Every structure is written in structure tokens, then in C-alpha cells.
Amino acid sequence: MGSVCGKDQQVSPRELEERVQAERIDQRIRRETKADKDVPKKLLLLGAGESGKSTIFKQIKVLFQEGFADGERINYKTVIYANVFQSMKILLDGLQEFAQSDQEKYTLKASNKAIGEELAEVGGRSELPLLTQDYAKKLELLWKDPAVQAAYARGSELQLPTCTEYFCNNLQRLSQIDYVPSQEDVLFARVRTSGIVETTFRPGRSDLYKLYDVGGQRNERKKWIHLFEGVTAVIFCAALSEYDQTLSEDENTNRMVEARDLFDWVLKQSCFKETSFLLFLNKFDLFEQKIHKVPLSVCEWFSDYKPVSTGRAEVSHAYQYVEKKFREVFHKNTNAGNVRRVFQVYRTTAVDKTLVEKTFNLVDEALTRELLSRGGFI
Numbered sequence: 001m002g003s004v005c006g007k008d009q010q011v012s013p014r015e016l017e018e019r020v021q022a023e024r025i026d027q028r029i030r031r032e033t034k035a036d037k038d039v040p041k042k043l044l045l046l047g048a049g050e051s052g053k054s055t056i057f058k059q060i061k062v063l064f065q066e067g068f069a070d071g072e073r074i075n076y077k078t079v080i081y082a083n084v085f086q087s088m089k090i091l092l093d094g095l096q097e098f099a100q101s102d103q104e105k106y107t108l109k110a111s112n113k114a115i116g117e118e119l120a121e122v123g124g125r126s127e128l129p130l131l132t133q134d135y136a137k138k139l140e141l142l143w144k145d146p147a148v149q150a151a152y153a154r155g156s157e158l159q160l161p162t163c164t165e166y167f168c169n170n171l172q173r174l175s176q177i178d179y180v181p182s183q184e185d186v187l188f189a190r191v192r193t194s195g196i197v198e199t200t201f202r203p204g205r206s207d208l209y210k211l212y213d214v215g216g217q218r219n220e221r222k223k224w225i226h227l228f229e230g231v232t233a234v235i236f237c238a239a240l241s242e243y244d245q246t247l248s249e250d251e252n253t254n255r256m257v258e259a260r261d262l263f264d265w266v267l268k269q270s271c272f273k274e275t276s277f278l279l280f281l282n283k284f285d286l287f288e289q290k291i292h293k294v295p296l297s298v299c300e301w302f303s304d305y306k307p308v309s310t311g312r313a314e315v316s317h318a319y320q321y322v323e324k325k326f327r328e329v330f331h332k333n334t335n336a337g338n339v340r341r342v343f344q345v346y347r348t349t350a351v352d353k354t355l356v357e358k359t360f361n362l363v364d365e366a367l368t369r370e371l372l373s374r375g376g377f378i
């Protein structure tokens, strides 16, 4: 705000008094925010399995820390290879199941049958091999086989990892002798989180944050409770595109319904009465593809959804509907008078670095504004 007295200006006593007052507030903000900058604000990433929490966590390292060094990326090679072999094994098992009702559509080309048998056996081993160029050629033949593509189109019924298409479209590159995974490959690599991981970061010149990532599958959730004290904000991830999928740990429960019930449960926790909630409606890239093929109403929570049109307008209409449903859950659990519990919804694609950076700038802005408002500064 600068000096209270301009050189050439005539200032009335009332104006002077206002300026002195403003300068005092400014000084207090500067003092207190400087002290606060060194005390990390606690952020929890919560959400069901495969909603994208660890991918957001990895992006923090890429965006606000040193990224993944060569050595760390090389360590991801075995994870990526395991993702590839397991994806193919799931697709080949799926073929067998689907072939029972449509033999012709779900049978491999005669020239690929022997390769299919070999790779189904490899994919089932507990110790998976390295992806040699020979394996990559065979996997590529299978991936392009119309029967495998038909099974992939029904991937929602198969518990296929989200990264299947990304890695299967890059088999040649992945199998080069000197292959070192790129930062993007690391973001797509799927490892189920078990336990709790934490990191401290500062986006730009802003506040210091401590971010916690947890395992989202049901058997992991009992560990969450140890983190619930002193939380500035919960980042709740829900995968938008999984409205037609069931849980990998319980094939009778729809993933979106699980996300709703989990969100509801987290909101009810007494430690979070005044905690801010940042809802990341994630996997938007996959949602916008799927919405044209699978009606939103297949999910029981969205049974009354009516599409309005086709194309981009429909994507946006469907997204807004889902956002509204989550907002209802938040408001059902939050008294109208509780202005302290800030709620923001973000449409995210966790594998998109630029978008995650923009989202975190918005998150930082929202949390800073909210903390200033709590301190009575604004």
C-alpha cells in the first residue's frame, strides 16, 4: 500500500486516519503471513482407489519440487512392464469370457492364437519378465487384433488399469534397450498405494504445504483416521469416468456410488467441521470420451439424468449434472450458517501437468483468501 503521506496532495484528517488504519492492517498481514509461511498447511488427499490421488501427488513433485530424477524413473520400468503384461492378461481373460456369448467377435485371428496363449501364461506369472523387443512385437500384434480391441471396448467390465491404452500405444518405445521412462510415463504408471506418504512443498512464493497421500481401497481406509487432526483442507478425488465401473475390491459396488458414500462419510467426521473441502472431479479426459458411448444414467445415482444433445454441449451438461450431485452431498452435510467450511470444485485431469498447475494455483489462492478471512483481514 506504500506511504500514507503523498508529497503534493492535500489529505483530509479523515482520509489520513483511514490510510493509517489500512497501513496497520497491511503490516499485520505481512507479519502474520510471514510467520505462517513457515508452518506447513496440512492437505489430505482422500478418495476411493484409482481416483487419481497418487497421480496428483506425483505432479506436485514434477511441478513444485525437483521432478523425477533419471534413477527414480528407471525404477518405474518394472512397474510399467508389469502394467503392460497385466493389462494384456486381463484382456485375454476377458476374451474367453466374452467369447461364450459371441465366439466370432471375441476370437483372436488364427495367426495370433499361439501368441495369445504364450502371453496369457506370461501375464499370469507372479514375477513378470522385462519387456523385450520380441515381447513388444507380440504384444503389439495382440493389441491391434480386432478381438482384443472389442474386449478393450468393454474394458469397464474387466477391471483394466486406466493406463492400458497409453502403454499399449507405446510398446516399441517402451521396449528399447536404453528406455528410460519419461515424466509422463511415470504419471501413467499404476501402483496401488498402501499406507501413507507425505511431502512438503511451496507453490511459487506462496505458503508451505504438507500433502499426504493415502491408499484409497477399502482395506486401506482404517489408516486415514490417524491424519484427521489439524487439517487445513481435504482434497477429495473422485474419478468422473468411472460411473459405469465397479470396485476392484467389490464387484457389486459401482465406483461412483462408492465415491459419493465415501465423500459423505468424510464430510461427517467431527474433526472436519471447519475444514475446507476441495473436490477434484478427476479423469475428465476419459469422461469426455466415455459420455458419448455410455449413458450417465447407467449409474444408479444418476438414473434420472437426461442427455440434452451430442458433442461438447453434452459433455458440459453431463459434467455439470455430476458436479451438482456432489454439491448436494456437501450441502446436506454442512449447515447453511457454516461459512468457515469452504467448498470448491475443480474439473481435473491428473495426468495433465498444465491443468494441475493451474488447479493448484487456484487452490492456493482459495486457501490463502480463506485463511485471511478467518484472521479477520478481509
Ligand SMILES: Nc1nc2c(ncn2[C@@H]2O[C@H](COP(=O)(O)OP(=O)(O)OP(=O)(O)O)[C@@H](O)[C@H]2O)c(=O)[nH]1
Binding pocket: 047, 048, 049, 050, 051, 052, 053, 054, 055, 056, 161, 162, 163, 187, 188, 189, 190, 191, 192, 193, 194, 214, 215, 216, 217, 237, 282, 283, 284, 285, 286, 348, 349, 350, 351, 352
Ligand atoms: N487418463 C487419465 N488417467 C488418470 C487420471 N488420473 C489418474 N489416472 C491414472 O489412473 C491410474 C490410477 O491413479 P492413481 O493416482 O494411482 O490412483 P489412486 O487414487 O492413488 O489409487 P489408490 O492408491 O489405489 O488409492 C494411474 O494409472 C493414473 O495414471 C486422469 O485424469 N486421466
Ligand SMILES: [Mg+2]
Binding pocket: 053, 054, 055, 191, 192, 193, 213, 214, 215, 216
Ligand atoms: Mg495411490
